[in-house]
Amino acid sequence: MNLIFYQNCISPHQIPYIKQICNDKRVNEVYLIVPRADYDMRREMGWDSESLLKNTRIKIILRPSKEQIYHIQQNYIDNSVHLFSGIRADNYVFNWFKMSLKYNLVRGIISEAPFTYKIPLCLHYIRFLFQDLKYIPFIKYVFAIGDEATQYYLSISKKWRVIPFIYVTESKSPIQINKTTDDNKKTVNYVYIGSISDRKNVISIFRALRLLPNVNLKIDIIGEGNQKSKIQKYCIQKGISHLVNFRGVIPMNEINSLLCNYDILILPSKHDGWGAVINEAITSGLFVICSDKCGAKSLILNEKIGIIAKSTRSKEFFKVIAHSIDNINSIRMNKQYRIAWSQNISGEVIADFFINNIIYNKAIQIPWKND
Numbered sequence: 001m002n003l004i005f006y007q008n009c010i011s012p013h014q015i016p017y018i019k020q021i022c023n024d025k026r027v028n029e030v031y032l033i034v035p036r037a038d039y040d041m042r043r044e045m046g047w048d049s050e051s052l053l054k055n056t057r058i059k060i061i062l063r064p065s066k067e068q069i070y071h072i073q074q075n076y077i078d079n080s081v082h083l084f085s086g087i088r089a090d091n092y093v094f095n096w097f098k099m100s101l102k103y104n105l106v107r108g109i110i111s112e113a114p115f116t117y118k119i120p121l122c123l124h125y126i127r128f129l130f131q132d133l134k135y136i137p138f139i140k141y142v143f144a145i146g147d148e149a150t151q152y153y154l155s156i157s158k159k160w161r162v163i164p165f166i167y168v169t170e171s172k173s174p175i176q177i178n179k180t181t182d183d184n185k186k187t188v189n190y191v192y193i194g195s196i197s198d199r200k201n202v203i204s205i206f207r208a209l210r211l212l213p214n215v216n217l218k219i220d221i222i223g224e225g226n227q228k229s230k231i232q233k234y235c236i237q238k239g240i241s242h243l244v245n246f247r248g249v250i251p252m253n254e255i256n257s258l259l260c261n262y263d264i265l266i267l268p269s270k271h272d273g274w275g276a277v278i279n280e281a282i283t284s285g286l287f288v289i290c291s292d293k294c295g296a297k298s299l300i301l302n303e304k305i306g307i308i309a310k311s312t313r314s315k316e317f318f319k320v321i322a323h324s325i326d327n328i329n330s331i332r333m334n335k336q337y338r339i340a341w342s343q344n345i346s347g348e349v350i351a352d353f354f355i356n357n358i359i360y361n362k363a364i365q366i367p368w369k370n371d
Contacts (some may be wrong), residue, residue, distance in 0.1 A: 016168040191264070224247070
């Protein structure tokens with residue numbers, strides 16, 4: 001079997017399982033076709049996606065010509081599956097998808113749920129009805145990233161096979177940092193990683209902290225964004241600036257080693273198609289607090305792993321942060337449980353799940369639903 005992935009960029013959240021697909025004896029060749037290595041905005045945030053391709057058997061085609069696309073589609077028809085990142089989420093990928101309609105190919109899409117931060121879901125349904133309904137007969141598989149995506153694509157049609165799916169991050173051996181001092185035992189250490197923007201709702205963390213009296217905690221904010229100065233001013237005004245450390249941008253390849261400094265990751269987003277930092281946190285043994293608007297809430301299987309805030313309001317985050325402080329001893333005791341459980345979301349496991357869903361026409365056990 002051959003697998004051809006058409007994606008908008010080299011994604012650090014998909015390369016880990018695609019690399020492992022290359023090692024499966026059932027797979028002959030794996031192509032990754034992208035119009036760009038990465039977006040400038042992501043590079044500014046410390047991403048280095050090209051480095052992930054070292055020592056892999058993925059055949060990368062960067063900025064292909066139309067002739068290259070036609071050549072691939074003409075020569076990989078039998079025993080091949082062509083997988084597109086959504087239908088029209090990226091203009092390049094959409095054009096390659098339309099080019100593929102000339103051939104009798106097996107196609108799939110890999111897609112998050114619609115972006116509902118500013119556009120209500122009902123409008124997405126209407127747009128799909130008028131623009132994309134005609135493409136359903138040409139798509140066999142939908143790998144739906146997150147529960148909302150699964151529900152959305154199941155509700156649209158029964159003609160394609162919707163498969164629950166997730167993003168994956170690199171599994172690395174975390175660098176253990178000595179945290180045995182009395183001060184570190186008493187202080188609850190939180191971290192937020194991402195852009196400091198309205199969509200990410202970072203301000204809600206500090207509005208919640210203002211409600212917590214005499215707490216012994218620290219929170220590091222890793223990232224930059226247009227709301228940083230606003231939040232810094234808020235912290236000064238409310239007398240909580242001593243609780244926070246703004247660390248700026250840290251390169252992607254350094255995040256894993258830093259995570260061992262913390263007890264809890266917090267991700268309060270108003271909308272996050274996934275939120276792959278949750279994968280990274282669990283893999284490093286952190287407890288996770290996230291909003292119910294994060295796609296990666298699918299990984300919060302039980303309260304040993306984390307808590308899902310029922311809204312993005314600061315009062316809700318006050319409750320879950322207070323709960324985590326009250327239960328910090330059990331949270332720390334369950335660190336090794338989280339690290340062991342994270343094998344369920346490793347590149348190797350997700351690659352096997354991906355291939356099995358293509359080969360076998362039946363429901364496959366979802367690994368991240370294993371307790």
